Amino acid sequence: MLGEAFYKQFISDYELRCTDIDLNEQWLSYLDFRDYKNYRDDVINFKPDYLFHLGAYTDLEYCELHAEDTYKTNTQSVKHAVKIANEINIPILFISTAGIFNGEKLFYDESDIPQPLGVYAKSKYLAENYIQENSSSYLICRAGWMMGGGPKKDKKFINKLMMQIANGKDELFVVNDKLGTPTYTHDFSYNVKLLIKKQKIGLYNMVCQGATSRFEVACELINQLGLNNVVKITEVGSNFFKKEYFSPRPNSERLINAKLNNEGLNIMQDWKISLSHYLKTAYPDYID
Numbered sequence: 001m002l003g004e005a006f007y008k009q010f011i012s013d014y015e016l017r018c019t020d021i022d023l024n025e026q027w028l029s030y031l032d033f034r035d036y037k038n039y040r041d042d043v044i045n046f047k048p049d050y051l052f053h054l055g056a057y058t059d060l061e062y063c064e065l066h067a068e069d070t071y072k073t074n075t076q077s078v079k080h081a082v083k084i085a086n087e088i089n090i091p092i093l094f095i096s097t098a099g100i101f102n103g104e105k106l107f108y109d110e111s112d113i114p115q116p117l118g119v120y121a122k123s124k125y126l127a128e129n130y131i132q133e134n135s136s137s138y139l140i141c142r143a144g145w146m147m148g149g150g151p152k153k154d155k156k157f158i159n160k161l162m163m164q165i166a167n168g169k170d171e172l173f174v175v176n177d178k179l180g181t182p183t184y185t186h187d188f189s190y191n192v193k194l195l196i197k198k199q200k201i202g203l204y205n206m207v208c209q210g211a212t213s214r215f216e217v218a219c220e221l222i223n224q225l226g227l228n229n230v231v232k233i234t235e236v237g238s239n240f241f242k243k244e245y246f247s248p249r250p251n252s253e254r255l256i257n258a259k260l261n262n263e264g265l266n267i268m269q270d271w272k273i274s275l276s277h278y279l280k281t282a283y284p285d286y287i288d
Contacts, residue, residue: 001146001148001149001153001154001155001156001185002054002095002143002146002148002149002185002188002189003018003020003054003055004025004148004149004153004185005148005149005185005186005188005189006052006054006189006192007025007027008186008189009186009189009190009193010189010193011027017029017042017046017048019031019033019042020055024152024153029042033053033055033077033080033081034072034073034076034077034080036080036083039077039080039081039084040080040083040084040087043084043085043088044084044088047088048090049090050090050091050092050093050196051081051084051085051090051091051092051093052092052093053077053078053081053092053093053094053095054093054095055073055077056073056074056095056123056124057069057070057073057074057120057123058120058146058155059120059155060099060118060119060120060245060247060249061244061245061246061247063118063119063120063123063247064118064119064120064246064247067119070119070120070123071119071123071126073123074120074123074124074127075123075124075126075127075130078094078127078130078131079127079130079134081094082130082131082134082135082138085135085136085137086134086135086136089136090137091137091138091139091201092131092135092137092138092139093138093139093140093141093192093196094127094128094131094138094139094140094141095140095141095142095143096124096125096127096128096140096141096142096143097121097124097142097143097144098142098143098144098145098180098181098205098207098253098254098255099116099120099121099124099249099250099253100114100115100116100121100124100125100128100142101114101115101116101250101252101253102114102115102116102117102250103117103179103249103250103251103252103253104250104251104252105252106179106211106252106254107211107252107254107255107256108205108252108253108254108255108256109205109255109256109258109259110203110204110205110258110259111258114128117248117249117250118247118248118249119247120247128140128203132203137201138201138202139192139195139196139200139201139202139204140202140203140204141188141191141192141195141204141205141206142203142204142205142206142207142255143183143188143206143207144180144181144182144183144207144208144253144254144255145157145180145181145182145183145217145253146182146183146185147159147182147183147184147185147274147275147278148184148185148186148278148282149185149282150281150282150283151163151282151283154282157214157217158217158221158275158278161174161218161221162221162283162286165225165227165231165286169231170230170231170232171231171232171233171234172218172222172231172232172233172234173234173236173240173241174214174215174218174233174234174235174236175214175215175235175236175237175238175240175241176213176214176215176235176236176237177237177238177251178213178214178238178249178251178252178253179211179212179213179251179252179253179254180211180212180213180214180252180253180254181207181208181210181211181212181253181254181255181271182207182208182210182212182217182271182274182275183206183207183208183268184208184269184271184274184275184277184278186274186277186278187208187267187268187269187274188206188268190267191206191260191265191266191267191268192206194265194267195265198265200263200265202259203259204257204259204260205255205256205257205258205259205260206255206257206260206268207255207257207268208268208269208270208271208274209266209268209269209270209271210270210271210272211254212271215233215235217271217275218233219233220272220275221275221279224272224275224276224279225279225286
């Protein structure tokens with residue numbers, strides 16, 4: 001989801017080398033960054049000015065069931081990245097998450113201390129800490145509820161709803177007890193690009209404008225699709241999905257872009273505007 005947005009945002013201005021273990025695009029080359037030697041060789045040979053470490057396991061249920069694999073992928077690989085970046089004296093970009101907080105507050109800025117609940121959140125927070133303590137130059141950007149990538153790559157909330165609609169569902173069950181801030185991948189990569197151009201380093205929250213909830217996002221989605229009289233949205237509590245989504249999740253993942261605001265560098269759009277752009281570009285058949 002995110003890698004595609006970064007590629008489209010940066011390719012016109014920079015020379016890129018993009019890698020993954022899933023070669024679903026022509027511009028990708030194979031690399032498993034959990035293998036330190038191969039990771040190092042790949043970076044050293046390319047001689048980059050910046051190392052973007054974007055990949056991670058983000059399926060919370062998978063992470064909860066496969067803790068060892070998760071820490072290897074989400075934490076140990078970041079240690080590899082820091083070691084490599086330090087060796088050739090370049091900055092590292094790391095993508096973190098709003099999910100590292102315990103959800104007991106309504107809003108979180110960069111001064112709040114994370115208290116991760118599940119394996120995924122812990123693996124990301126450990127990586128954050130390691131970078132801050134060991135990297136010679138870093139940029140950490142925390143995202144919220146991610147949307148982007150379209151039907152082929154979006155494994156998150158929006159596409160899950162879109163697939164139900166595509167399959168003819170006329171009633172959607174949506175939780176009413178989870179709060180957050182959506183983050184459109186293209187807005188996110190665009191704002192990261194601005195920070196890099198400004199040579200900014202450190203930790204930044206980076207989410208779309210506007211605090212919301214899962215239920216409100218679903219209602220806005222149906223509204224923008226013009227399906228208010230076709231699809232019913234039924235409010236449920238998180239326990240309704242406890243068998244399917246058993247990993248612990250914070251009640252609130254709302255981030256505030258305090259540092260971006262203070263430095264006059266917050267160019268993230270309102271989430272409703274970003275949702276509209278996403279639907280028009282990724283799901284044009286559903287938009288009039």
